[in-house]
Amino acid sequence: MSWFVYLIECRDGSIYTGIARDVEARYAAHANGKGARYTRSRPPRRLLACFAFPDRSSALREEWRIKQLSASQKRALAEHSEPA
Template identity: 60%
Template sequence: MSWYLYMLECRGGSLYTGITTDVARRYAAHAAGKGARYTRLYPPERVALVLAFDDKSAALKAEYAVKQLSAAEKRALCAAHGDDLAQFPPDQTC
């Protein structure tokens, strides 16, 4: 089973980072207000980044590393991997 690190652009332009095995399901949960407390306060507007990992441990390590980045560095990471979002509906991606 693959694990995914995902980044959401939320209301107000903020970014939220998490991991999951099913990005579409997790996005739907966040959008419905059933995700993290942060995304209940700042609903997601689109998926900005998705990176695949072989296991949960690798995804968790990547999540920690991404959360240490500045907002500008996170946006640069999203820009560098923008083509990887073709698998998601256009209204959910940047």
């Protein structure tokens, strides 16, 4: 089973980056206030992008790399990805 790195646009315009095996279930958790502390105070607006990786380790490395990017760089990355 693959691991995924996903980008969520929050209602305040910020972008949350996370990893999960089941992105739909994880997004639902964020939307219901059961996800990360960050999205509890900044509810999600939409899923921007999702990237598949063969294992948790590579997904964690990519999550860390993406978290170093600015919000505008994250949006550009999402625009050039496959639809979420």
